[in-house]
Amino acid sequence: MCGIAGVFNVPQSQNFVAELLFSIQHRGQESCGIAVRNVQGNIFGYKGMGLVKNVITESVLSRFDGPVAIGHVRYPTAGKSDEMNSQPHVIELPEGPHLAICSNGDIINYYELRTWLETEYHFTFKSDNDGELIGRLIAFYLLHKKKPIEQAIAEAQKQLKGAFSAVLIYRDMMFGFRDPHGYRPYVIGSLNPPDEKGEYISDGIVLASESCAFGIVGAKLVREMQPGEIIRLEKGKPLTTVSVNAGKKQHCIFELIYFSRPDTVVFGEKVYDVRKKIGMQLAEYDKSMKLDENCVVMAVPDSSNFVALGYAKGSGVDFDMGLLRNHYVGRTFTKPDQKQRDEGVRHKFNPLPEFFEGKRVFLIDDSIVRGTTLRKIVRMLRNAGAKEVHIRIGSPRVIGSCYYGIDTPSKEELIAAQKSDAEICKYLNADTLKYTEVADFAKILHRSKDFCYACFNLKYQYKPEDFHSKTNRPE
Ligand code: SF4
Structure with missing residues (x-):
């Protein structure tokens, strides 16, 4: 488990992300971080071990100033317990400016994909964290296959097996995307009301693992991110669904039993x-x-x-x-x-x-x-x-x-x-x-068939051994 947050085109977005992270602190207490894109188009990241209040302090926030920001709280499920594995990851691109990403979940075919990128395409990894793998896989499709960003995300989404709810900053856009089964929660909120046609403009959109985070920043729940959905946020343009690659829904029942906050609405249910x-x-x-x-x-x-x-x-x-x-x-x-x-x-x-x-x-x-x-x-x-x-x-x-x-x-x-x-x-x-x-x-x-119960009945959608590895991390 972990928690993610994103804020699009709001002055001092870093302060909003810090508030969102504070509200979802229960999803991970080991480390946290933020990445902020300033008006010049540069992305700066900051992360550290510990709670949001101790890492992302007022003095840290005062060093940032940008309209687009993402953030993460980590609870380690795979990968070492250290600062390198905290998120967000800022992935350098030769073209610059870089991309920044953070995710919640576990990638089951992590080892295979990482080995493939390292041996075939000489990628260098700085951590053994899923978020970095997702970011580098997207970078692979951008750099080596010359795909536009939307297609690069869609290709990576198809290749990744497991659970991921992710948010990404690329150039002046933000993207949110989720695995086709919708294992981990992911919700879209807005600081602004919809227009007269009922559509939401990207400016003021906030993304978070749980809807309980929205109240503190004055955002209203718009809807849940659909399983397999990719959304794009662009200045002055509507919140856009780029594509939906949906599979059989497998929402984690443990989110409702234990992990999510009681004041959250997730998977169509009030916790x-x-x-x-x-x-x-x-x-x-x-x-x-x-x-x-x-x-x-x-x-x-x-x-x-x-x-x-x-x-x-x-x-x-x-x-x-x-x-x-x-x-x-x-x-x-x-x-x-x-x-x-x-x-x-x-x-x-x-x-x-x-x-x-x-x-x-x-x-x-x-x-x-x-x-x-x-x-x-x-x-x-x-x-x-x-x-x-x-x-x-x-x-x-x-x-x-x-x-x-x-x-x-x-x-x-x-x-x-x-x-x-x-x-x-x-x-x-x-x-x-x-x-x-x-x-x-x-x-x-309401829809009990849309849930994963694998840790209770052993009916797994897929397991690490399906990808020929005992562990999904390099030794
Ligand atoms: S129900 Fe159990 S196996 Fe399925 S995602 Fe949740 S914790 Fe994991």
Whole structure:
């Protein structure tokens, strides 16, 4: 996962991009960056390790001044955890001025395409990041095949396999494009109202991974970028769809369960609404349980809050907030290694004992990956006096890795791939454990067939081995 943003033809566009990135910080906390095109046509980039507020500071922003800017927050799924792999990438072109690009997702045939560009066409890479590969592939079609930029993007889009939502600055234009399956979210907003014909002019268009970013800059959601769509923004001209190379839709269901902010609208769904419906569906499974006034519903905050509210509504059991979260600790799942994740859990959650003494707790979490975090939380609740702990999970059992931009560990580390429900329940020291089932999403979503559930049912659109490599990165 990562987050991208772009702003077209707005004075001081760098400030808008910084605000957009701040709103989608939850999509990646490891590094961030911006690239700005000034009125002379030069592109300048700045990136660094850390949060937006610490990297893209006011003093950094004051060094830029341009009407077109893009930005990125990174959460590493492939490629090393270092500054070289942060985005955006500014790709030098002999003709100058250069192009700048950033993307969200994972390219499955990364290794094959990079090797091909390096060996056949002597391209030099500065990072092992997908965004750079996409940029250099487009540069290949511009330089070696003499394609116009629109066709260069379309050719690259056809060749790339996997998930990508990308934004690119080239000359005085900006392009947004997305993989044909629409794995990762991508939305178009505007700072200006449409004209009398209902069309949006490129000036004032903002692009972002999530619609929750638009409010802070005063933009309104125009629509979602279509899977496989390429859009072009040009000064004074309408927002234009260049082409649409759509495949079977494969929106990531985990975006709705966990990653996206509850105030985002994505894949045609309101995230908070979907989460509440998941909770109500989970409550259906407990219709035969004897629930009394000693029961209480609690969420593992914050991503499970709305699922817990839905469960409370569906079951008639009171929702309470006895497990408090320290908001100055980031999302543990987006920390790059297990040690950092373990430290994060200890610092992150604190139970209020008076909420738990003698209670039958229905603890709602969004998912179980390794099970280590949840096990520690159950121990906290038991130590705080909980009589029973019933775990309800907002996702199905995670039994496979993700190859499309989410850093799920290998199958060996996924507890649901290794143990039965009863064994997991015992490992967690819970009284009962129930999951949302894949089939439930047919009742919850408007178009459930448009989603990817591969980490739950192993029905992958494609895997790295389809491209003859064990890893999609060079050793
Ligand atoms: S495999 Fe899972 S996490 Fe990855 S895109 Fe599909 S649903 Fe999302």
